[in-house]
Amino acid sequence: MNQITGLLFDKDGTILDFYKTWIPINRKMALDAAGGDLALCAEILRAAGQDPDTNVVTPGTVLAGGGVEMIAAAFAETLKDRAPTNLIEIISDNFREGGAEHAILIEGALEHMMALGSSGYRLGMATNDTVEGLEASIGKFSGLRDVFEFRVGCDSGHGAKPEPGMGLAFAQALGIDPSSCAIIGDSMHDLEMGKRAGFGLRIGVLTGPALRDDLEPHADVVIESILELAKVLEERRSVTAI
Incomplete structure (x- = not known):
């Protein structure tokens, strides 16, 4: 692991x-x-x-x-x-x-992701929105764009989810193995992309249309929102260190 x-x-x-x-x-x-x-x-x-x-x-x-x-x-x-x-x-x-x-940001999301970045994780964004849509929506929120060192949309040349291209491009851009990456998303498309790209962890969140029963067959873990992500990652880190 x-x-x-x-x-x-x-x-x-x-x-x-x-x-x-x-x-x-x-x-x-x-x-x-x-x-x-x-x-x-x-x-x-x-x-x-x-x-x-x-x-x-x-x-x-x-x-x-x-x-x-x-x-x-x-x-x-x-x-x-x-x-x-x-x-x-x-x-x-x-x-x-x-x-x-x-665009409306989930309350607390920016602060949580900034904390993850400060703790050493490297963050990216992959969306089936266009690049222009991505930039227009996250550009509304001060500091959000800078949290992600990698950003990709459906028209970036890597295909759209659930194809693996976005995930593989993320790993390549960061110079890390896909098995050292996690996908965090609210849909089966997100989780399937992570599976096809060989990601080491697939995390579903319940802040979109999908229900727990929809996501669980495709995810390693399902959480209420990304505000629980740091806890999940810390638990995994503790297990990996044993």
Whole structure:
């Protein structure tokens, strides 16, 4: 069992409040794709995983963690010949503009991650948001961007989760073995990426749409939020040292 030195975080539902951040983005994105047609917007949302009446997002659906191309494909499947030719651009613009407007940080997340960095862990972020969306959303919060020495989005050239590319790029950038890395995320996509990349630890958090029963088959441990992360890492470090 390798010592964990690299911590790769998902963004939405892990560091940012998923529902407060993404419900308004998803609604605007679907409405733009529908050309302003409210009934069609509701149809798009429902097919992509968000109940337009309750705003509940179904775990594992594209609106629970898909990248631009995945969401565009899901929207296009519903829209068929009504799909706008600039659908990917519509989604990318909403990622960027919506992130800047609606991003809400989970209370205490920044301080907790700063403490992890100060204790010697090396931190990165991997999101199925675009790079522009990533920078727009985390740039709202003073000091948050600088916590991560590695940041990657779905359009960075390493693929999108659950593919392993983001995780492998993180390990390579830091010069450490993937088995010395942990993925921390709120979705099955995050945890599957960590598995495929050969990460030594997969940690699920319950601050996104997924429930404990959804995450446990894919995770080494499931915690309520990243505010419990330091304790989990300390316990693992103690076991590894024996």
